[in-house]
Amino acid sequence: MGSGFLGKDGLKYQVFPMTPADLDRVxxxxxxxFTHPWTMTQFLEELNRQPLARCLVSARGKGACGYVMAWLVVDELHITNLAVDPSVRGRGVARGLITTLIRNTRSEGAVWSALEVRESNLAARALYKGLGFTVLGSRKGYYPDGEDALVMGMEM
Structure with missing residues (x-):
């Protein structure tokens, strides 16, 4: 079952559970x-991590324009991946995906959410802060190129 949100551009974006049919676009x-992108195999593995995986795509018209991947472990939501097509960035797609994910998993009993974000990714950090996430710490050399990750979390 899909849901949706109104983007900053005034257009309606739909949000649906990700399926293997979405993966070429994803x-x-x-x-x-990303400079070190996930492979098709990694996405398939995430989709098959049931019952932990929570994978959503956002679309307006044909095909996905953004996605979010997460695990729901007991009462904690851990966001593992989020991206939006460069052609629609800045229109609220990432915010809509995360807001939908949080709403859905809160209804499943999630009370806490966490994620890692590149220290240099100022746009993502601002998005997460605006959603209520705070910096909890860092993971040194977390990314393949050696960049540190900030660990962010929030009560839901």
Missing amino acids: VCIERLS
Whole structure:
């Protein structure tokens, strides 16, 4: 079952559970977004991590324009991946995906959410802060290129 949100551009974006049919587009967005992108195999493994995986795509028209991947472990939501197609960045797609994910998992009993974000990713850090996440610490050399990750979390 899908839900949706109104983007900053005034357009309606739909949010649906990710399926294998979405993966070609998701992998394309991943490659456009990251220097060390996840592979098709990694996305398939995440989708198959039931009952832990919570994977959503956002779309307006044909195909995904963004996605979020997470695990729900007991009462903690751990966001593992989030990306938006560069052509629609700044329109509220990431915020809509995370807000939908939090709303859905809160109804499943989640009370806490956590994630890692590149220290240099100021746009993502601002997004997470605006959603209520705070910096809890860091993971030195977390990313393949040696960059540190900030660990952020929030009560839901």
